[in-house]
Each structure stands twice: as structure tokens, then as C-alpha cells.
Amino acid sequence: MSDFFTFSDPNVRLVTAGTILLGISAAIVGTFTFLRKRALVGDAIAHAILPGVCLSFMITGEKHPAYLLVGAVLAGWLSLLVMDYLSSRTKLSTDTAIGAVLSVFFGAGILLLTSIQHSGSANQAGLDQFLFGKAAAMTQRDIWVFSGVAVVLLGLVLAFFRSFKLISFDPAFAKSIGLPVRRLEFLLSTITVLAVATGIQAVGVVLMAALLITPAAAARFWTDRIQVMILLAAAFGLLSGLFGSWISYTAPSMPTGPWIVVLLSMIAVVSVVVAPKRGIWARLRLQRSNARKIRQENILKAFYGIGEAADAPVATVAVDMLRQQRPFEDIALQLGLRELVKKGLLHKHKPGSYALTPTGLQESRRVVRLHRLWELYLTERMNYAADHVHNTAEAIEHVITPEVEAALLRELDHPILDPHDAVIPYQNPSKPSAS
Amino acid sequence: MKTAIETHNLTVAYNRRPVLWDIDFQIPEGQLIGVLGPNGSGKTTLLKSLMGLVQPSSGYVRLFGQSLDEVRSRISYVPQRESVDWDFPISVREVAVMGRYRKHKLLGRLNKEDHRLADEALEKVGMLSFADRQIAQLSGGQQQRVFVARALAQQADLYLMDEPFAGVDAASEEAILSLLKEMKQAGKTVLIVHHDLHTAHQFFDWMVLLNTRLIKCGPTSSVFTADYLKQAYGGQLTILSQVSDLVKARDFPIRERSFKDQPK
Numbered sequence: 242m243s244d245f246f247t248f249s250d251p252n253v254r255l256v257t258a259g260t261i262l263l264g265i266s267a268a269i270v271g272t273f274t275f276l277r278k279r280a281l282v283g284d285a286i287a288h289a290i291l292p293g294v295c296l297s298f299m300i301t302g303e304k305h306p307a308y309l310l311v312g313a314v315l316a317g318w319l320s321l322l323v324m325d326y327l328s329s330r331t332k333l334s335t336d337t338a339i340g341a342v343l344s345v346f347f348g349a350g351i352l353l354l355t356s357i358q359h360s361g362s363a364n365q366a367g368l369d370q371f372l373f374g375k376a377a378a379m380t381q382r383d384i385w386v387f388s389g390v391a392v393v394l395l396g397l398v399l400a401f402f403r404s405f406k407l408i409s410f411d412p413a414f415a416k417s418i419g420l421p422v423r424r425l426e427f428l429l430s431t432i433t434v435l436a437v438a439t440g441i442q443a444v445g446v447v448l449m450a451a452l453l454i455t456p457a458a459a460a461r462f463w464t465d466r467i468q469v470m471i472l473l474a475a476a477f478g479l480l481s482g483l484f485g486s487w488i489s490y491t492a493p494s495m496p497t498g499p500w501i502v503v504l505l506s507m508i509a510v511v512s513v514v515v516a517p518k519r520g521i522w523a524r525l526r527l528q529r530s531n532a533r534k535i536r537q538e539n540i541l542k543a544f545y546g547i548g549e550a551a552d553a554p555v556a557t558v559a560v561d562m563l564r565q566q567r568p569f570e571d572i573a574l575q576l577g578l579r580e581l582v583k584k585g586l587l588h589k590h591k592p593g594s595y596a597l598t599p600t601g602l603q604e605s606r607r608v609v610r611l612h613r614l615w616e617l618y619l620t621e622r623m624n625y626a627a628d629h630v631h632n633t634a635e636a637i638e639h640v641i642t643p644e645v646e647a648a649l650l651r652e653l654d655h656p657i658l659d660p661h662d663a664v665i666p667y668q669n670p671s672k673p674s675a676s
Numbered sequence: 677m678k679t680a681i682e683t684h685n686l687t688v689a690y691n692r693r694p695v696l697w698d699i700d701f702q703i704p705e706g707q708l709i710g711v712l713g714p715n716g717s718g719k720t721t722l723l724k725s726l727m728g729l730v731q732p733s734s735g736y737v738r739l740f741g742q743s744l745d746e747v748r749s750r751i752s753y754v755p756q757r758e759s760v761d762w763d764f765p766i767s768v769r770e771v772a773v774m775g776r777y778r779k780h781k782l783l784g785r786l787n788k789e790d791h792r793l794a795d796e797a798l799e800k801v802g803m804l805s806f807a808d809r810q811i812a813q814l815s816g817g818q819q820q821r822v823f824v825a826r827a828l829a830q831q832a833d834l835y836l837m838d839e840p841f842a843g844v845d846a847a848s849e850e851a852i853l854s855l856l857k858e859m860k861q862a863g864k865t866v867l868i869v870h871h872d873l874h875t876a877h878q879f880f881d882w883m884v885l886l887n888t889r890l891i892k893c894g895p896t897s898s899v900f901t902a903d904y905l906k907q908a909y910g911g912q913l914t915i916l917s918q919v920s921d922l923v924k925a926r927d928f929p930i931r932e933r934s935f936k937d938q939p940k
């Protein structure tokens with residue numbers, strides 16, 4: 242391991258640097274592909290490049306990277322044109338057009354590849370590496386050319402960043418202010434084709450879409466800023482390139498490309514699970530905290546209801562009385578009672594018997610108030626029948642924020658009674674607050 | 677009064693099916709103009725062809741007596757809110773400042789003045805305090821206000837807005853409406869695609885009533901008559917269809933049944 246990370250071997254250094262650069266440029270360009278919802282198109286371009294690469298080899302008889310790039314770009318453009326034509330000029334749907342182009346071009350590529358291999362050309366060795374990539378087999382010349390292209394792409398994205406952002410977000414507006422949207426889209430497509438053509442050196446045609454899209458998709462989970470998203474995507478591209486190279490260095494039988502993609506997928510899975518706000522974990526926690534809030538508020542409401550029925554605040558309430566007031570689930574009730582005691586809203590007198598603390602009383606009044614305000618709002622402003630509003634209010638009462646409560650109070654002018662003629666409890670019982 | 681917008685025999689077709697048919701009208705400067713017509717009557721298409729976003733099959737458009745390219749910097753376009761992905765990872769301020777992008781500054785940076793104008797526009801629509809939020813965190817009405825702010829930042833003379841009041845809350849409607857009045861006072865011309873007939877005659881000085889062909893164009897009092905409305909909306913103007921629009925626009929649940937079922 243230390244061997245690799247000291248980068249003492251110049252060849253390792255070069256291959257690793259090249260792989261990382263390709264990963265970074267694919268990730269950054271791919272961010273726009275992802276944001277423009279063109280992931281599938283990226284995949285199709287990657288596959289469509291194969292026949293271009295093969296043809297350029299057949300014509301020139303050489304594996305010079307510049308020739309291969311020219312072939313790749315021409316084939317990539319052609320595939321874009323055909324996709325565009327099929328989806329705009331025929332009745333084929335967009336995904337059908339993409340699928341058709343992908344399979345036809347890729348099929349042609351495989352055919353050409355097979356015929357090259359059977360022709361026994363001395364120079365053909367390594368051409369099949371376009372399928373799954375083999376970074377370690379890149380020659381110095383390859384690396385310089387491809388890295389150079391990657392750097393140029395990065396420069397272009399940086400220079401046109403603002404325009405690319407606009408045409409990705411709102412192309413109609415971009416056109417309305419006179420931006421050359423067609424030409425900018427063409428430029429972005431060309432950059433994408435070039436990023437794909439260089440990226441397949443590292444991971445090959447088949448896995449290229451992953452190198453293009455996965456970093457952006459993972460980055461999107463962590464941020465709401467396109468600038469941060471691009472940096473994160475680049476970082477993911479870098480990390481996977483670095484560790485992919487390391488793995489295939491320490492275990493030479495391990496291919497770099499597939500490992501890069503595996504690492505990227507792992508980053509994506511981690512992002513999906515643990516990212517704040519958007520991640521599954523965060524959403525589960527939010528759901529659990531919602532469930533907790535609902536069960537606590539329902540218990541408080543039951544306390545209030547018992548007091549209301551008795552026409553006076555009741556000193557202590559037995560758990561059985563709560564069950565009569567509302568059909569609680571046993572576990573939820575026990576859990577909720579314990580939580581409320583811990584929060585200082587309930588006071589435990591003896592086992593199975595509880596009382597509201599002063600804050601608990603206020604809180605119970607608040608929940609009942611929200612319920613009744615919402616019922617009133619539905620009947621008064623939405624013309625719902627009074628006997629139809631209870632169930633909706635049961636759900637909405639837990640959601641209403643203090644701002645919404647204030648708006649409701651203003652809108653309904655601090656009402657006294659709800660649609661069922663029950664008194665709406667205000668914070669300060671003696672005088673309804675006037676604003 | 678000078679003419680702000682004129683179309684001459686404007687015909688637009690999608691896949692050879694005409695959705696605008698031989699539209700001919702002139703609208704003077706300094707008016708609040710409503711474009712009205714039922715769903716699918718070609719209102720959006722009219723705006724897009726004024727903005728050169730769709731190519732007419734015949735006819736042409738003049739803005740301030742000139743072709744679009746000659747006066748583009750004086751025109752501002754607010755697309756339908758649903759036309760973009762509001763989950764896009766940018767902030768409110770970034771959207772507003774897009775109103776300062778210029779075609780001859782494709783690569784150049786935005787300057788201080790651009791950012792100041794964008795913030796000023798956000799202030800005018802009451803969205804400055806939301807400037808750093810991501811646009812997905814806004815309500816529909818707030819999103820619409822951001823779109824209007826972007827248009828204001830353009831400092832144009834003619835504004836073309838597609839359904840700025842669709843699905844908008846009361847506060848946003850108020851904010852946009854008072855802004856429109858302010859713009860009119862400043863001598864701007866504002867053309868608005870609108871779907872709500874109840875409010876239309878209070879909002880607009882001038883109207884374009886559309887249903888594939890032009891039904892009528894003129895001052896509100898001469899256009900907003902039962903006769904012309906019937907021509908535009910035909911049999912669609914039943915209470916039932918209005919109610920169903922309301923249900924759709926406000927996303928009401930329809931499971932509650934407070935009416936008796938109507939006989940067909």
C-alpha cells in the first residue's frame with residue numbers, strides 16, 4: 242500500500258494521475274448531463290462511440306489516441322443527431338429512440354471489433370480494452386493526449402458555467418434573452434462526447450455511463466447548490482479513480498475500470514442512505530419523530546377531553562380512563578406516557594395514574610385548539626359539512642405551525658366555538674388574546 | 677399611442693395542426709393586457725411566437741414596430757411556472773440574477789450592479805429574505821414571484837407573462853398585482869396569460885380573447901361581453917367545469933361529497 246501512495250514509480254504516478262483526471266472531467270461534465278435528465282443519452286453516446294473508434298483504427302491502421310478521439314467524436318455526434326431526428330421527426334418516443342441508437346451503434350461496434358480481431362492486424366492488440374477499459378495499459382502518449390483533453394474540457398465548463406447552468410435550468414428563458422441556445426447545447430454535447438471518449442480509456446464503453454452520472458447523482462443528495470454539487474462530484478470521481486488505481490496496483494489481476502465503478506456505486510449507496518435531509522436515514526428519523534409527536538399529542542388531547550367532560554381539571558387520570566377516551570394502542574400509550582413524563586408534561590402519581598403538569602395543560606390546550614380551529618376553518622371557509630371535518634383535523638392538528646395558527650386566528654377572528662359548539666381553549670383561559 | 681405589439685396573419689402549427697390561425701391584432705403601449713381563452717386555445721403558443729420560441733408557419737410579429745432581434749433587450753419573458761424543474765439545485769438569488777445575463781456577455785462575469793438589480797427585484801416581490809433558499813423550498817406562489825423578480829431584473833419595457841397567477845396563494849397574488857400596477861404607472865406594457873374569468877375584468881385594461889382564432893382584441897369593456905366570451909369558451913362555460921378546474925388548481929381531495937350527485 243505504502244508503495245503505491247508514495248508514487249515513487251513514475252509509471253504508476255502517470256497512470257494514476259491520468260485515471261483521476263479522466264474521472265474528474267467525466268464527473269463534472271456528467272453533472273450537467275444529470276441535471277438535464279440525459280443520463281440515458283450519456284449511456285447511448287458511450288456505446289455509440291465504439292464503431293467510431295474501430296473505424297478510425299481500420300482506416301488509419303494505427304492506435305494513435307488523436308485518431309481514435311476523432312472517430313469517437315464523429316460517432317458520438319452522429320448518434321446524437323440520429324436520436325434527435327428519431328424523437329422529433331418520427332412517432333417514436335424519446336426512450337425508444339435512445340434505446341434503438343444504443344443497440345444499433347453498439348452492435349455495429351462489436352461487429353467491427355470482431356472483424357478487426359480476425360484480420361490479425363499486428364497493431365490491434367488492446368482495442369478490445371475499449372469494452373471494459375484498462376487504464377494501466379495506457380501508453381504515455383495516450384495519457385498525455387487524454388489528460389490534455391480532460392483539462393480543456395474542464396476549462397470550457399468553467400468558462401461557460403453560467404450559460405450551461407441557465408440552459409440546463411430554463412432553456413426557453415435563455416432563448417428569450419437571445420443566448421445562442423442551440424450553439425451552447427451543441428458545445429455541451431460535444432464536451433460530453435469528448436468526456437465520454439476519454440473516460441472509456443479508464444472504464445470502457447459498457448461502464449462509462451456510471452462514471453458520467455453516478456458522481457453527480459450521489460453529490461445531489463448532499464447539497465442544494467450546483468457549485469457544491471460539481472465539486473463533490475469531482476471529489477467522488479477523484480477518490481474512485483485513486484482507489485481504483487490502487488486496487489489494481491496491489492492486485493494486478495483486478496481491473497481498474499470495474500473497481501472505479503464499484504467504488505462510485507458504494508459512494509452513491511452511502512449517499513442515498515446517510516445524506517442529511519434527502520437520505521433514507523434522515524427521512525426515517527423524521528418519520529419517527531413525527532410518529533412520536535402524534536402519539537404524545539393524542540395522549541395530551543385525551544387528558545384534556547377527560548377534564549372537559551368532568552367540567553373541571555381532573556387531578557389524576559388512570560390509564561384506563563385514557564383508554565376509554567380514545568382507543569390507544571397499548572405500546573404507543575405506554576411509550577407516549579413515558580416520553581411525556583420525561584418531557585415534564587405529565588406527572589406520575591402512582592403506577593397507572595398520571596396528572597398534567599402546568600406546561601402539560603398548556604400543551605394539551607394548544608393541540609385541542611389547533612384541532613378545533615382547523616375544523617372551523619374547513620366548515621367556514623371551505624364549505625365542508627360539520628360532520629365531515631373531524632378526521633381531517635385529526636391529522637392536520639399535528640402539522641400546524643405557530644405561524645399557521647396565527648394566520649388561522651386572524652382569518653377566523655379569534656372564534657369562541659368550534660363547529661360542534663365546543664369551546665376553543667386559548668392559552669390564557671380568561672381573556673381570548675386580541676391582536 | 678404607439679403600438680407595442682402587433683401580429684400580422686400569424687399562423688402557428690405543431691405537426692401541421694394549426695393551434696393559432698391567422699391572428700391579427702395591435703396593442704398600444706402602456707397597458708395591462710390579458711390574454712384569455714380556454715385550455716389549449718393557444719395562449720402559451722402566442723407568447724412563444726411573440727418571443728420567437730416557436731416558428732410561425734406564416735405571418736409575422738412586430739414589437740415596438742421592429743423585429744424581435746432589434747428590441748430584444750426591451751422585452752422580458754416569464755415562462756409558465758411548470759416549464760422548469762424546481763428541484764434544480766440553485767438558489768433564489770441565482771434565478772433572479774439570470775435576468776441580468778446578456779448575450780454579448782456569454783463569458784464575462786456579472787458585476788456589482790447586476791447583483792444589486794437582482795436583489796432590488798427580489799425586494800420588490802417580497803422575496804429578498806428568501807434569497808439564499810433553494811428554489812424547491814418555496815411555495816408555488818413564491819416560485820412565481822421569483823420568476824417575476826427575474827423579469828424585473830431585466831428592466832424591460834414590455835413584459836410577457838404566462839399564467840403568473842396560476843396556483844398562487846393570496847399573498848403572492850397581492851404582491852404580483854400591486855407590482856403590475858406600479859409597472860403600468862412607470863409606463864411599461866405588460867401582457868399576461870390569465871385563466872380566471874372572475875378576476876380578469878378587474879385586472880386588465882385591454883384584452884385578447886383567443887380560441888385558436890382571434891375572437892376579439894380591444895379595451896376590456898368592449899371585449900369582456902357575454903357574447904364574445906361565449907364565442908371563446910363555447911359550451912365550456914358551465915359551472916361544473918369551473919368547479920372541476922378549481923379542484924384541480926387547488927389540489928382539493930375529491931373524496932368528500934358535500935353535493936348530491938348531479939344527473940348527467
Ligand SMILES: Nc1ncnc2c1ncn2[C@@H]1O[C@H](COP(=O)(O)OP(=O)(O)O)[C@@H](O)[C@H]1O
Binds near residue numbers: 691713715717718719
Ligand atoms: N410542443 C408541442 N407539440 C405539439 N402540440 C403542442 C405543443 N405545445 C402545445 N401543443 C398543443 O397546442 C395547443 C395549444 O397549446 P397552448 O398554446 O399551450 O394552449 P394554452 O396555453 O392556451 O392552454 C394544445 O392543443 C396543445 O396540446
Ligand SMILES: [Mg+2]
Binds near residue numbers: 719720721756
Ligand atoms: Mg398555457
